[in-house]
Amino acid sequence: MFPFWEVPAFTSGIFIALIASFHILPSHLATGAFWFVTYLEYRSIKENKPHYMDFIKKFTLLILIFCFVLGSITGVGIWFSATIASPMGLSALIHNYVWGWATEWVFFIIETVAIYVYYYTLGKIDSKTHLKIGITYAFASWMSMVVITGILAFQLTPGKWLETGGFFDGFFNETYWPQLFFRTALMFVIASIYATLVASFIKDKNAKGDITFKASLFGIAGFILMVLFSVWYVYKLPGVPKSLDFGGVLAYMKILNKMVIFSSVIVVGYLVYCTIFPRFTNPVISIGTIVVLFLGILGFEAIREGIRRPYVIYNYMYSNNIIAKDVPAKGIKAMGEKINKDGFLSTLYLIPDDFRKITPKNRLEVGRIITLYQCGNCHSMEKNGKIRPLPRYVSNLGMNAPEDLAVFLDVLEGYPYMPPFFGNEEEKLAVGSYLSTMVN
Numbered sequence: 323m324f325p326f327w328e329v330p331a332f333t334s335g336i337f338i339a340l341i342a343s344f345h346i347l348p349s350h351l352a353t354g355a356f357w358f359v360t361y362l363e364y365r366s367i368k369e370n371k372p373h374y375m376d377f378i379k380k381f382t383l384l385i386l387i388f389c390f391v392l393g394s395i396t397g398v399g400i401w402f403s404a405t406i407a408s409p410m411g412l413s414a415l416i417h418n419y420v421w422g423w424a425t426e427w428v429f430f431i432i433e434t435v436a437i438y439v440y441y442y443t444l445g446k447i448d449s450k451t452h453l454k455i456g457i458t459y460a461f462a463s464w465m466s467m468v469v470i471t472g473i474l475a476f477q478l479t480p481g482k483w484l485e486t487g488g489f490f491d492g493f494f495n496e497t498y499w500p501q502l503f504f505r506t507a508l509m510f511v512i513a514s515i516y517a518t519l520v521a522s523f524i525k526d527k528n529a530k531g532d533i534t535f536k537a538s539l540f541g542i543a544g545f546i547l548m549v550l551f552s553v554w555y556v557y558k559l560p561g562v563p564k565s566l567d568f569g570g571v572l573a574y575m576k577i578l579n580k581m582v583i584f585s586s587v588i589v590v591g592y593l594v595y596c597t598i599f600p601r602f603t604n605p606v607i608s609i610g611t612i613v614v615l616f617l618g619i620l621g622f623e624a625i626r627e628g629i630r631r632p633y634v635i636y637n638y639m640y641s642n643n644i645i646a647k648d649v650p651a652k653g654i655k656a657m658g659e660k661i662n663k664d665g666f667l668s669t670l671y672l673i674p675d676d677f678r679k680i681t682p683k684n685r686l687e688v689g690r691i692i693t694l695y696q697c698g699n700c701h702s703m704e705k706n707g708k709i710r711p712l713p714r715y716v717s718n719l720g721m722n723a724p725e726d727l728a729v730f731l732d733v734l735e736g737y738p739y740m741p742p743f744f745g746n747e748e749e750k751l752a753v754g755s756y757l758s759t760m761v762n
């Protein structure tokens with residue numbers, strides 16, 4: 323095990339969640355926008371409508387700044403936070419998909435070069451060549467989604483990879499196609515809302531109305547497809563929690579569901595409004611809709627995370643980076659049995675030597691370390707922690723003797739959303755002792 327990244331009160335996962343959820347806006351805008359932009363440019367060439375090109379110039383500048391600055395920063399942020407929050411999880415992804423990422427980066431480079439060339443040659447080269455550069459961008463950016471979706475979907479449903487260890491068996495898994503189509507539809511929705519935002523600044527009412535109307539139709543079409551594909555996506559989700567509220571076990575799943583539905587209703591309501599009153603939009607309403615959309619994305623991502631729990635790679639690696647299952651084709655062995663025999667401490671390379679053997683003197687401190695590693699990804703350790711504070715949860719169990727709490731650790735396995743506890747009897751007692759100090 324690598325060193326543990328402890329984030330007091332919040333847990334490390336929340337960082338990845340916030341950064342990754344935000345990243346959805348610039349990344350999907352970047353991939354979706356040019357399907358609309360190139361369509362407009364085509365119409366502009368055919369019908370000689372220069373006001374389309376004025377809009378395209380502003381919209382492309384927004385994409386350059388929002389996607390290629392904030393999108394890039396948050397993209398790197400995902401890598402950085404995921405690497406320190408879940409080193410083994412990321413290591414597993416890299417070991418299997420390094421060529422997937424390499425392929426994505428080829429498209430990413432094409433995309434980056436294409437959009438700069440597109441922006442800086444606008445109005446300076448012949449329009450047909452310019453349009454071709456736009457189409458190159460649209461295609462390359464969507465291809466980066468085609469590639470990255472395989473790796474993201476692998477985490478949720480590793481598919482036949484669990485048996486074969488094969489690159490494409492994991493890549494084209496059960497949720498690959500529904501996710502790809504879902505994200506493709508979502509990118510149209512996101513791009514259209516941003517397009518209406520840019521259009522809302524246009525002074526000429528006719529031009530504004532014309533572009534807003536077209537953009538919102540584009541978004542509504544995306545929305546309808548998104549709803550259809552989301553049904554397919556949900557249908558393909560793994561195992562137990564298909565009902566999405568976990569059969570009522572976790573009440574907040576219902577709240578998250580409502581958040582997603584609320585956000586969807588506002589988004590589609592806004593788009594319909596834009597088709598009916600395309601001349602009467604304003605930046606405040608557009609930005610407000612983007613904020614509501616972001617809340618919906620947060621809810622959606624939290625549900626997806628909930629479905630994957632207790633795994634970071636479904637059915638393969640638990641959130642706390644312990645490997646759950648043999649993958650013989652890759653020579654990978656489940657870690658549970660060995661840890662129960664040799665102790666969890668045997669997996670920690672970087673602890674002081676006098677912690678290697680549990681004594682009455684170091685028991686609490688060692689207990690805290692093991693608790694951090696095995697529970698700290700999902701629970702904060704502080705009494706007033708914001709994310710599932712262990713002191714409150716343990717107090718609610720109604721036990722406080724270290725021995726009883728050590729026995730509780732054996733029960734963890736029975737919870738569908740928590741990994742079993744791994745360790746020997748001495749370690750269970752150490753964790754039990756540490757947990758008992760939390761009970762008030």
Ligand code: HEC
Pocket residue numbers: 572631632633641642693696697698699700701710715716718719731734739740741743
């Ligand atoms: C994969 C994430 C995850 C890990 C790791 C995890 N838990 Fe949990 N735990 C949850 C979730 C989710 C709940 C449900 C309650 C909620 O979400 O508010 C929960 C609930 C609990 C509860 C309340 C149970 C009840 O019946 O009321 C206790 C106690 C608890 N966890 C202790 C632990 C301990 C101790 C560990 C480490 C040995 C641990 N958890 C590891 C996710 C996790």
